[in-house]
Amino acid sequence: MSSTTKSVSTTTPPHRQAVQPYVDAFTTLERSQGAVWRPAVRYLKKAAIARLSAIGFPGPRDEEFRFTPTAPLWQTNFQMADAACVDHVDVDSALSQAVSIPDAVQVVVIDGFCARIMGHADLPKGMIITSLAKAMVEHADLVEGYLNKHLKTDRMPFALLNTALFEDGVFIYLPDQCVVERPIHLIFLSTADQPRAHFPRQWFVAKEGSQATLLETHLSVDEGIPFTNGVSEYHLEPGAYIDHYQVQRTSRNGFHFTTQHVHLAQKSQWRSHLLHWGGRLVRNDVIAVLDGEYAECTINGLVHVDGQRLIDHHTAIDHAQPNCPSHELFKHVVDGEGQAVFNGKIFVRQDAQKTDAKQTNQTLLLSPDGRVLTKPQLEIFADDVKCTHGATVGQLEEDALFYLRSRGLGQQQAQALLTFAFANDIIHRIHLTALREALEHQLLAVHHLPEE
Amino acid sequence: MPTSTQTIAELANREYKEGFFTAIESDTLPKGLNEETIRQISAKKQEPDWLCAWRLKAFEHWRTMEEPRWWPNLKIAPIDYQAISYYSAPKPRKQLESMEEVDPELRQTFEKLGISLEEQKRLAGVAVDAVFDSVSVATTYKETLKEKGILFCSFSEAVREHPELVRKYLGSVVPYNDNFFATLNSAVFSDGSFVFVPKGVHCPMELSTYFRINAAETGQFERTLIVAEEGAYVSYLEGCTAPMRDENQLHAAVVELIAVGDDAQIKYSTVQNWYPGDKEGRGGIYNFVTKRGACRGRRSKISWTQVETGSAITWKYPSVILQGDHAVGEFYSVALTKNRQQADTGTKMIHIGKHTKSTIVSKGISAGEGQNTYRGEVKVLKGADHARNYSQCDSMLLGDRCGAHTFPYIDVRNPSARVEHEASTSKIGEDQIFYCKQRGISAEDAVSLIVNGFCKEVFRELPMEFAVEAQKLLGVSLEGSVG
Numbered sequence: 001m002s003s004t005t006k007s008v009s010t011t012t013p014p015h016r017q018a019v020q021p022y023v024d025a026f027t028t029l030e031r032s033q034g035a036v037w038r039p040a041v042r043y044l045k046k047a048a049i050a051r052l053s054a055i056g057f058p059g060p061r062d063e064e065f066r067f068t069p070t071a072p073l074w075q076t077n078f079q080m081a082d083a084a085c086v087d088h089v090d091v092d093s094a095l096s097q098a099v100s101i102p103d104a105v106q107v108v109v110i111d112g113f114c115a116r117i118m119g120h121a122d123l124p125k126g127m128i129i130t131s132l133a134k135a136m137v138e139h140a141d142l143v144e145g146y147l148n149k150h151l152k153t154d155r156m157p158f159a160l161l162n163t164a165l166f167e168d169g170v171f172i173y174l175p176d177q178c179v180v181e182r183p184i185h186l187i188f189l190s191t192a193d194q195p196r197a198h199f200p201r202q203w204f205v206a207k208e209g210s211q212a213t214l215l216e217t218h219l220s221v222d223e224g225i226p227f228t229n230g231v232s233e234y235h236l237e238p239g240a241y242i243d244h245y246q247v248q249r250t251s252r253n254g255f256h257f258t259t260q261h262v263h264l265a266q267k268s269q270w271r272s273h274l275l276h277w278g279g280r281l282v283r284n285d286v287i288a289v290l291d292g293e294y295a296e297c298t299i300n301g302l303v304h305v306d307g308q309r310l311i312d313h314h315t316a317i318d319h320a321q322p323n324c325p326s327h328e329l330f331k332h333v334v335d336g337e338g339q340a341v342f343n344g345k346i347f348v349r350q351d352a353q354k355t356d357a358k359q360t361n362q363t364l365l366l367s368p369d370g371r372v373l374t375k376p377q378l379e380i381f382a383d384d385v386k387c388t389h390g391a392t393v394g395q396l397e398e399d400a401l402f403y404l405r406s407r408g409l410g411q412q413q414a415q416a417l418l419t420f421a422f423a424n425d426i427i428h429r430i431h432l433t434a435l436r437e438a439l440e441h442q443l444l445a446v447h448h449l450p451e452e
Numbered sequence: 453m454p455t456s457t458q459t460i461a462e463l464a465n466r467e468y469k470e471g472f473f474t475a476i477e478s479d480t481l482p483k484g485l486n487e488e489t490i491r492q493i494s495a496k497k498q499e500p501d502w503l504c505a506w507r508l509k510a511f512e513h514w515r516t517m518e519e520p521r522w523w524p525n526l527k528i529a530p531i532d533y534q535a536i537s538y539y540s541a542p543k544p545r546k547q548l549e550s551m552e553e554v555d556p557e558l559r560q561t562f563e564k565l566g567i568s569l570e571e572q573k574r575l576a577g578v579a580v581d582a583v584f585d586s587v588s589v590a591t592t593y594k595e596t597l598k599e600k601g602i603l604f605c606s607f608s609e610a611v612r613e614h615p616e617l618v619r620k621y622l623g624s625v626v627p628y629n630d631n632f633f634a635t636l637n638s639a640v641f642s643d644g645s646f647v648f649v650p651k652g653v654h655c656p657m658e659l660s661t662y663f664r665i666n667a668a669e670t671g672q673f674e675r676t677l678i679v680a681e682e683g684a685y686v687s688y689l690e691g692c693t694a695p696m697r698d699e700n701q702l703h704a705a706v707v708e709l710i711a712v713g714d715d716a717q718i719k720y721s722t723v724q725n726w727y728p729g730d731k732e733g734r735g736g737i738y739n740f741v742t743k744r745g746a747c748r749g750r751r752s753k754i755s756w757t758q759v760e761t762g763s764a765i766t767w768k769y770p771s772v773i774l775q776g777d778h779a780v781g782e783f784y785s786v787a788l789t790k791n792r793q794q795a796d797t798g799t800k801m802i803h804i805g806k807h808t809k810s811t812i813v814s815k816g817i818s819a820g821e822g823q824n825t826y827r828g829e830v831k832v833l834k835g836a837d838h839a840r841n842y843s844q845c846d847s848m849l850l851g852d853r854c855g856a857h858t859f860p861y862i863d864v865r866n867p868s869a870r871v872e873h874e875a876s877t878s879k880i881g882e883d884q885i886f887y888c889k890q891r892g893i894s895a896e897d898a899v900s901l902i903v904n905g906f907c908k909e910v911f912r913e914l915p916m917e918f919a920v921e922a923q924k925l926l927g928v929s930l931e932g933s934v935g
Contacts, residue, residue, distance in 0.1 A: 067863075350852065368834070372865075376873070378858040383849035383879045393832075393864045393871040420887040 016056030016335055018074035019161075025080045026164050032165065040144045041136065044103070048150040048163035057157055064155075064287060067341045068283055068312040073255045078227050080165070081111035081191075081198035091115065094189050094221045099247070099438040104185040105129060108317065112198035112230075113168045114182035119182070128149065129184065132201055135171035143171060146203050150289060151233055159259040162231040164198045166224040169201035169230075174210035174240075183213040183432060190250060191285035192224025204352050206240035206268075213243040213432055218278070220251035230258040236268035238292065241273050244432055247439075250278040252307060259285040266292025266321070271432055273284035274301040274313070275439070282311040290317070290324040290352075301330040302426040305338035306367075312341035317359075319352040319385075326356075331426055332363040332368035333419065341373045348380040359389040364422050366395065375416060396422075482538040485785060487511065490639055493539050497608050497643075500615055503622075504834070510638035517632050526794050526823070528765060531702060531738065532595040538640045596656070602686075603648040604659055607675050610646035617648055621679050624771070625708040625746045633704040633767075634742040639704065641675035647683035658915050660689040674705040678720070682713025682749060689918055690722045701727075702738045703763075707770075709745030711752035714776070718745065719755045723915050723922050726762035728903040733792030733821075736764025743770035747779035747805075755782040756799065757913040764793060771800035771826065774836075775807035781810040784910040788926065789822025789854070798828030798859075803839035803869070812843035815907050818854035829861040832869040839866060845875040848906055850899075900927045 026049045034042065057074045058065035089110055106118045107129065114131030123129065128139060135143050153159040170186055188200055203408045206212065220226055236242060250256055257278040258416065264268050277284060297317060305311045317326045332340040346357045363372045376389040396418045404414035420443055425445065430436035444451060481492060490511050494504040521528070566839025597604050603614060610618050628638040649655055680686055684879040704724070709718045720743075739762075745754035772781030783799035801810035816824040824847065832839045847856035858875045880902050888898030904911070904923055911919045 353852070363864070365864060365869070368867055370865070370867065372862070374862040376858075376860060376875070378847075378875060378877055379855070380847070380849065380857065380877050381855045383852045383854065385849075385877060385879070387875075387877040389858070389873075389875050391860070391862055391871070391873040393862060394870065395867050395870075 001168070013056070013059060015059040015070070018057050019053050021077070022161060022165065023049060024039040028112070029165060029167070030327055036137075036348065038136070038140055038144065040147055045164050048160045051154065052157055052160040052164060054210045055155075055157060055160075064387050065283075067339075068281070070281075070283075070311060072281060073227065073257070076195050076225065076227070076255075078195045079199035080195050081113070083167075084111045089191055091189070094219060097219050097249070098185075098187050098217045099435055099436045101185050101432070104183045104215070105180075105222065107170055107184070107186045108188045108189065108252045108289045109168075109170060109186065109200050110362055112166065112195065113198040114170055124175075124178045124180060124335060127178055127180065128171065128173040130171055132169040132171045132203065133167060135203075139173070142173065143203065145385065146205060146233065146235060148236065149286075150234075150291075151231075151259075151261040156259060156285065158193050158229055159231050159285070161163070162201060162229050162259070164325075165229075166199040166201035166231070169203075170204050170441045172214075173205045174207055174212055176207045176209060178207070178210040180210075181213040183215055186214070186216045187231070188216065188218045188228070190219070190226035190228055190254065191221045192226040192251060193222060195225040195227065197227040197229060200228070200230045202230070204232065204234045204242075206234070206236050208237045209239040210237075210290070211241045213245075215245045215432060215435060216247070218246070218248040218250050218256065219256060220278070223251045225254055226251055226254040228254065228256045228258065232258070232260045234260070234270070236262065236264045236270060236295075238265045238267055240265075240268040241271075242269070244273070245430065245432060245435060246272070246276075247435075248274075248276040248278050248282070249355065251280075252278060252309065253280050254278070255280065256282040256284070258283075260287070262286075262288040262297070264288065264292060264295035264297060267294045268292065269296045271298045271431075272300070273426065274299070275426070276301070276303045276311050276313075277333070279311065280307075280309050282309075284313050286313065286315040288315075289320055289321045290319050290326065291444065293321050293323045295321070295324050297326045299326075300332055300426050300429055302423055303331070303340055304333045304335075305340050305370075306334070306336035308336055308337045310339040310341065312343075314343045316345040317323075317346065317357065319346070319348045319355045322353045322355070324353060324355060326358070328359040330361045331422065332361075332372065333423060334363060334372055335365065335366045335414055337367070337369040339371040339373070343377070344389070345377045345379065346389065348378075348382050348385050348387060350381045352382050353384040355385040355387065356407060357385070357387045361389070361391040362422075364395065364419065366419070413449075415451055420444065420447045420449055423427045459836050472702045480537050483537050483679040484534045485538055485640065487534070489538055493640060493642065496539065497611070499608075499611055502619060503611060505826075506623070506628065508637050510635050511640075513629045514632070514635040514639055517635060519632055525763060526767070526796050526825075528738070530742045533636075536702060539642055551745075600653050600656065601650045602653060602655055603646065605646055607641070607644040607646050607677065610677075614648070616647075617679070618646065618677065621677055621708070621710055623708075625710060625744045626706050626742050631742060633740040634706050637673045637675060637704045637706045637742070640671045643667050644674040644676045644705070645678075645688075646676070647678040647686060647688060649680045649686045651681040652683045654684070658687050658689055672701070672703045672705070676705070676707040677710075678708070678718055679710045679712060680716040680752075684713070685717045687719040687915060688721070689915060690720070692779040701916045702833045703740065705741045705743075707741070707743040709754055711745065711747045711749055711754055711776075711779075714749040714751055716749050716752045717755075718744070718753070720757070720770070721918055722756075722760075723918060723925060724758065724760045724762050724766070725925055727764075728762050728791065728793045729764040731791050733764065736793070737762065739763035739766045739768065741768040742747070743768060744772065744773070745781070746773045746775060746803075747781060748775050749778040749779070750805075751780075752776050752780045753780040753782075755780075755784075755913070757784040757910065758786070758797075759910070759914070759925065760785070760787040760795060760797060761925055763795075766793075766795040766797055768797050769800055771802070772810065773804065774810065774839075775804045776808075777805040778807045780808070782913075783810075783812045783814070784913045785814045786907045786910045786922070786926070787815070787824055788817040788819070789824045790819040792821050794823045796825040796827055798826045801841060802832070803830075803832040803836040803841070805841070806835065808836055809840045810842075812841070812845070813909050814843075814845040815910055816845070816847040816851065816856055817903060817906070818847065818856050819850040821851075821853045823855045823857070825857040825859065826875075827859040829863065830871055830873070832864045832866050832871065834865045836866050837868045839869040839871075841869075841871045843871075843873040845873075846906070847875075847877040849877065849879045850905070
């Protein structure tokens with residue numbers, strides 16, 4: 001779908017011109033699929049592409065993308081993924097890279113298309129887990145009830161792009177009081193024998209009092225140049241409890257631009273761990289809106305970046321109602337010529353009295369060529385609140401290194417052990433045992449440390 | 453707690469105490485800004501051609517610039533740059549030898565503010581260069597300083613007497629094209645202070661300038677330049693109050709500090725209490741200031757301390773460029789916003805040299821409908837081995853309609869650097885007030901006590917008399933406040 005941009009007037013800045021191939025892709029998509037879109041979907045998609053072509057991709061002066069240049073992305077010509085790609089993928093060998101979670105309900109999404117769902121035979125009554133394309137037909141009213149219900153994409157070019165171009169993804173619905181004992185494991189695979197863009201879309205609805213564990217693994221089948229542009233929306237109704245994990249280990253040449261929007265009603269709980277290793281240029285926008293009293297939100301992250309790669313996390317925790325606690329701990333390990341960007345915003349609205357928000361960001365900068373850009377930010381409009389944030393950047397503690405060396409460990413070993421401990425602080429918070437153990441294993445192996 | 457609600461109301465209603473207007477004849481240029489205005493300013497001040505050319509170059513550039521508008525928590529009414537008079541000077545009188553010769557009305561003004569020159573003279577030997585509107589009218593202790601080889605004079609005088617020094621350092625830290633307001637200042641600056649401390653000289657007294665904005669609708673465009681040579685030390689105080697006025701007054705000052713040689717030290721302290729506007733936010737000073745220091749020498753040090761209680765809008769980021777190895781930068785700030793005041797202030801610490809150190813302590817207090825933003829950047833460049841930064845930003849909220857925001861940018865490119873940032877936001881604990889009241893301290897005094905405690909780390913950095921004044925100012929500002 002590589003279309004030229006020659007027709008666009010030269011006065012338009014390049015970052016705005018660059019959306020043209022995607023506008024063309026939308027036209028093609030509309031021509032082939034438009035007939036089956038329901039009016040609400042059509043309206044949503046058309047509005048999104050119109051808005052995107054108006055604002056374009058972020059330019060060099062866009063404050064939200066100040067440290068994350070998007071030019072390498074929009075200067076690449078991507079083929080748009082289609083359902084046909086799914087056929088010639090060796091799913092099984094690709095899946096072997098993913099952490100195996102025993103007894104999980106497994107959903108495999110390839111290039112944005114839901115390829116297979118396994119182990120969903122005896123799920124609780126009323127629970128839906130299906131491909132989004134299918135859900136839009138079979139549960140159209142249900143899906144449409146959640147279409148952009150809370151997510152405001154106006155100023156989010158990449159969420160707009162996904163909204164315009166998504167065709168499939170995953171739809172999960174937990175009815176009232178539904179407790180899913182088995183973990184749900186979504187595996188997103190990308191193929192890129194040539195640069196390819198794909199647009200998975202997820203809607204996750206947890207009705208009153210429901211509970212589940214949700215793991216999302218992002219992997220690549222090859223080391224090509226995939227462009228993953230995903231959006232996931234999570235709706236937590238009163239008292240819902242979701243334990244969420246995201247493991248991203250995609251191609252080191254790839255682009256990964258995703259948005260997660262979590263909406264929490266009263267007394268619901270969102271506990272999320274974001275673990276990012278892969279990708280050449282990664283931007284992950286996480287927005288959590290605490291929109292009911294006593295809702296609680298935890299977002300922890302572990303990022304390891306090296307080579308000439310850049311991983312950017314923008315998190316926004318929006319305290320809209322009183323009495324909500326939120327916790328955030330983000331850790332970055334930067335090596336090589338890697339760059340880590342972190343922007344953590346805590347927003348406390350005027351009504352959100354008794355908010356208790358805590359944010360911590362720690363970075364371990366291991367190489368002279370690495371770079372860390374962090375901007376923790378507090379915006380507070382209520383007075384009876386407790387909000388703190390802390391950010392540190394540094395290398396390993398001299399004293400700790402000395403202590404280990406005095407106990408007979410070599411310099412390298414001591415360093416490895418401390419780096420491991422730094423990262424493991426996040427990993428040991430993972431409740432999903434199979435995942436925690438597997439990651440601990442991997443981490444030990446990376447640092448050549450023995451199992452203890 | 454009825455008393456606390458009552459006291460909040462009182463705070464909100466408090467009128468600006470320093471609001472009075474001194475009628476003095478002034479020599480004012482007509483409103484408007486064009487090349488001719490700049491030539492006139494330059495001509496009035498009998499400036500050399502190079503300076504006039506520099507102003508014009510800045511003006512040319514300014515015309516191509518766009519007014520910055522993007523601060524998320526600042527609401528700025530449109531500024532008509534053509535509706536401002538760019539020069540106002542008290543009518544020239546004969547050269548003054550002693551305080552007695554200073555215009556009695558002017559002296560009275562200072563006395564009303566409790567900062568009479570006599571008292572200043574008596575107090576710990578402070579030399580005062582009083583800037584009344586734009587032209588310096590009285591300078592004291594000049595002789596003492598002269599003996600030591602220290603130059604302390606008005607900017608215009610420096611241009612006349614020491615053009616080579618001014619030419620060498622002017623614009624070397626804040627270039628003429630730095631930002632919209634600094635560029636405007638470069639084009640139209642009226643006067644300000646100039647300090648030069650030669651090699652090895654420890655300035656024996658605190659140097660001080662009191663600024664006052666007086667003539668109606670006159671923008672003030674101060675330009676201050678302080679240079680310290682190898683091993684020199686100077687501490688400079690700047691304090692301001694302004695009379696009550698309805699029109700917004702634009703103030704776009706530029707302050708450049710240069711610690712040129714090894715071990716040079718400059719300490720710059722500010723107490724700012726300009727007219728903040730009335731309860732509805734009408735009037736008040738727009739304070740858009742560019743302050744920057746360069747630590748060029750090894751082990752050189754620049755320290756900024758500021759207490760910001762006035763102005764409708766405060767926009768300033770006193771910064772330090774740490775070039776020399778082992779250079780030290782410090783920033784201590786208290787910013788108070790009440791009624792509809794808005795402040796967006798912070799600092800930039802740019803670590804270039806090895807083993808450079810910076811400390812940031814920022815205390816924001818918001819009351820009424822005030823919006824208080826800390827915006828700061830710590831940048832550690834690749835060569836800055838073992839750079840060290842510690843930042844602490846605390847906000848206190850008094851009232852449920854104010855806002856406190858923190859935007860620290862941290863950019864690190866060196867693995868041996870250590871950067872720490874901490875921020876917290878809270879309100880005065882009811883238990884703290886209860887404790888005080890239980891021991892017979894009124895709610896109001898308790899608030900004052902707690903707020904002063906909250907700001908102690910910053911006040912500690914101020915020179916003695918200033919610390920007292922700052923504490924008083926905060927007390928007065930919060931008078932009858934808060935619970």
